[in-house]
Amino acid sequence: MAVTIIARIQAYLQLWMMLAVALVYLPITLISHPFLLITSPSSFRSAWFESYFSVLGPMLARSDVQAGHVEQVLSRAKGTVLELGPGGGDQIYHYKTDQIDQIYAAEPNTFLHPALLRNAEKHGLKGKVVPLKAGAEPGSLLPALKKAGLIASTTSSIPEEGVFDSIVAIKCLCSAPQDQIPATVEVVHALLKPGGEFLFFEHVANDTDSITMSYAWVMNWIWPVMMGNCHLNGKVDKVVLRTGGWDDRNVQNISEFQGLEVFRYVKGICRKA
Secondary structure (H helix, E strand, O other): OHHHHHHHHHHHHHHHHHHHHHHHHHHHHHHHOOOHHHHOHHHHHHHHHHHHHHHHHHHHHOOHHHHHHHHHHHOOOOEEEEEEOOOOOOOHHHOOHHHEEEEEEEOOOHHHHHHHHHHHHHOOOOOOEEEEOOOOOHHHHHHHHHHOOOOOOOOOOOOOOOOEEEEEEEOOHHHOOHHHHHHHHHHHHHHEEEEEEEEEEEEEOOOOOHHHHHHHHHHOOOHHHHOOOOOOOOOHHHHHHHOOOEEEEEEEEOOOOOOOOOOEEEEEEEEEO
16 A cells, blocks of 8 residues: 555656746746736747756756657658657657658747757757647637648648658647547548558556546646646547547556556557558
């Protein structure tokens, strides 16, 4: 029982440690951008997120719990790739550069684009990463793809033959509007070429432990405001499993999940029929 209590406390305190880092960088962002909070509160939040995630992002990307699983899914990406929410490119080193023709990086926070391009160059992808100012939700993503010339601007439909060989989502769909996740997954499926793969590593809602579920429900009132619209009730795993049209669909909890964690990480490798 003692180990279980310790594990539960550690899992719950992880959220507060991350919130503490965010709070430390709030006055720093205010000093760096003294008028942005007044002129554009949404831009200020983006700048604030960029400042503290420059610390949290690399730390989480290199964690023993996550890195191996992210490597497993990202190393499969090939050809023309769409990455949803790459942030500053903290996971970009997992790509196999000889398999990649081009990566279109749909990242709505433009404050993160410079770091994304620096990491691309650092890890052998210079000139192969194209940042797009777009979120994962269809209303943001599709116009950006049209602007980039990947979808004809004269049509409202996605080409039947698809656009991308691989579509990647690494810890980003938690920040997309959760009521739009079904539409996002449908668009992802439509954008893939036949045989293309949707590759993801995401944290979703804990649905196994009532105490953790209650704790996450309470925390979710403040967590999105402080952590770049991230939500603790993600459901992409359940949405993917309900969506048809996959030739092969492998979605599973990571092996380290004990059942007490607020962050229930899942990885998915889904191939379009």
